[in-house]
Amino acid sequence: MLMSAADRPATLRYGPNGFRVLSPGNHVLCAVTAEKIPLDVLRYWSVERQEAYASPEIATRRMLGQG
Template structure:
């Protein structure tokens, strides 16, 4: 696990394990990708994710779009 003092290499994608209220770094990196848009999200700006789906979202709109799409499947 990465601590707050470690700085990942710029341009490397992190791997995270998401929980309901936090996330844990599995592989250090500078960003994760939004599951909806594919945009890079710097870890210090990551605010939206799904622990159930284990995916990140760039903003509330993207998270809502994913939720809407999942509900439509049912």
């Protein structure tokens, strides 16, 4: 029986122009706030840190070492 990816976090590999799904799911967690980010709205991540962010403000804060 196939398992659904519904409400399961995905494992991603973040690249400079996109991401690759390593294990299926429908969201990832923000590295700073732990907020669920649906994959279809994921826009902010760090290739170097391999982590996702819920907003550009959170990403900037993290890059400046404040998050």
